[in-house]
Amino acid sequence: MPNRTNVAIIGAGPYGLSLAAHLRAEGVEHRIVGDPMQFWLGHMPRGMLLKSDGFASTLYDPRAEFTLQRYCEGNKIEYADLGTPVRVEDFCAYGLAFQRRFAPHLENERVTLLQRTRSGFTLQLSNGTGFAAQCVVIATGLSSFEYVPPQLASLPRELISHSSAHVNLQQFKDRDVAVIGGGASATELATLLHEQGCRVRMVARRPSIELHTRLELPRPLAQRIRRPISTVGPGWKSRFFTDLPHIFHGLPKLVQSRLVKGFLGPAGGWFLRGRFDQVPLMAGCQIIGAEASSGRAILRLKSANGNEHRIEADHVIAATGYRPDVRRLAFLGAGIVSQLKLSNSAPRLSSHFESSVPGLFFVGPAAVDSFGPVFRFACGAKYAAGRLSNHLARLSRLTKREMSATAPEGAFSGLQ
Numbered sequence: 001m002p003n004r005t006n007v008a009i010i011g012a013g014p015y016g017l018s019l020a021a022h023l024r025a026e027g028v029e030h031r032i033v034g035d036p037m038q039f040w041l042g043h044m045p046r047g048m049l050l051k052s053d054g055f056a057s058t059l060y061d062p063r064a065e066f067t068l069q070r071y072c073e074g075n076k077i078e079y080a081d082l083g084t085p086v087r088v089e090d091f092c093a094y095g096l097a098f099q100r101r102f103a104p105h106l107e108n109e110r111v112t113l114l115q116r117t118r119s120g121f122t123l124q125l126s127n128g129t130g131f132a133a134q135c136v137v138i139a140t141g142l143s144s145f146e147y148v149p150p151q152l153a154s155l156p157r158e159l160i161s162h163s164s165a166h167v168n169l170q171q172f173k174d175r176d177v178a179v180i181g182g183g184a185s186a187t188e189l190a191t192l193l194h195e196q197g198c199r200v201r202m203v204a205r206r207p208s209i210e211l212h213t214r215l216e217l218p219r220p221l222a223q224r225i226r227r228p229i230s231t232v233g234p235g236w237k238s239r240f241f242t243d244l245p246h247i248f249h250g251l252p253k254l255v256q257s258r259l260v261k262g263f264l265g266p267a268g269g270w271f272l273r274g275r276f277d278q279v280p281l282m283a284g285c286q287i288i289g290a291e292a293s294s295g296r297a298i299l300r301l302k303s304a305n306g307n308e309h310r311i312e313a314d315h316v317i318a319a320t321g322y323r324p325d326v327r328r329l330a331f332l333g334a335g336i337v338s339q340l341k342l343s344n345s346a347p348r349l350s351s352h353f354e355s356s357v358p359g360l361f362f363v364g365p366a367a368v369d370s371f372g373p374v375f376r377f378a379c380g381a382k383y384a385a386g387r388l389s390n391h392l393a394r395l396s397r398l399t400k401r402e403m404s405a406t407a408p409e410g411a412f413s414g415l416q
Helices: 014-026 038-043 068-074 088-102 184-195 221-226 236-243 245-249 253-261 334-339 364-371 378-406
Strands: 004-010 030-033 111-117 120-125 130-138 160-162 176-180 199-204 281-283 285-293 296-303 308-313 315-318 360-362
Touching: 004 014, 004 120, 004 378, 014 030, 014 088, 014 378, 038 088, 068 088, 111 334, 130 378, 176 184, 176 296, 176 308, 184 199, 199 285, 199 308, 236 245, 245 364, 245 378, 253 364, 296 315, 360 364, 364 378
Parallel strands: 004 030, 004 130, 130 360, 160 315, 176 199, 176 315, 199 281
Antiparallel strands: 111 120, 120 130, 285 296, 296 308
């Protein structure tokens, strides 16, 4: 591998792999570092179904040659654009196949340190090697952004975990588990735990739990007009977020924050209807304290009417989502962190995903505040890969012209 490259991509999930596919097609010299589909393979429970429909659960190559639909057809896996849930196992297998096809040069290593230099950046890898890059794209997804409520901080590590820590739920069979949360992760995790023989109880602040309603298929014309489909669900507001991220980017910050906060509140997938009903639920309860006693977790709760409750569990799982905070990315050098301009702990990004540190770009969940809630989902990789690859290709061509103009005559003779 060369010790210097034009672009380094950190992360090999849907965003990183889609961008690598686009840069490869553009002929831009790059290196991509990361464990392919690691977040999905290592942090999603087996048996989980994606909330996103089939057509919205794909990765993006420039010609749309290798969609999830084509992968499923080639492997005799049940698929439909709408109405058939995608198994996380199938999505991961598809992502790995995409990587082998469009990013075969991927380096399955971990970046341990990213530092800025006068001419770009240096990256240190977990295998002890390193290299330099003119530009760096951080596409690490939700990794490092897990959120656990501070009310649970007093519990010892063996009694508390985040939902992203569990792939195999069999370890909880015949045990008492409290699942904290009221959204998609909490509802599906609690359902899967119940179905695998766990004595589970779900605790949620909201007075009731919402599950999506399955779309009527085929969709009536009136519905298609009133609520057009998008990769994040039906509705004109959803279409705005998916189709016009560049317009969202130009809105005032207060408007952006209000739009992001109010879009797609906590809700479980429609496929949980009839299954989630079997899960014991304590709704409208806030956690006011937690402690350990005799190897068990003790939770103190307060209901909406002010009554206090006390429950015990062998283990507590916080299915409380993620809060992007780039300061939690352990590989970022202190010099870079100090130069990043942040808004709500997320980097402020230019219209080409560039941060306040020249040459450093962020895509995925870290871009939500700048480009809208579509970047909470894998489908945001389509816009990010297309726009950013075009920008990086232009930078690469400009750099080559500048080098050609300043190099002594004959300096490039013999180079291919």
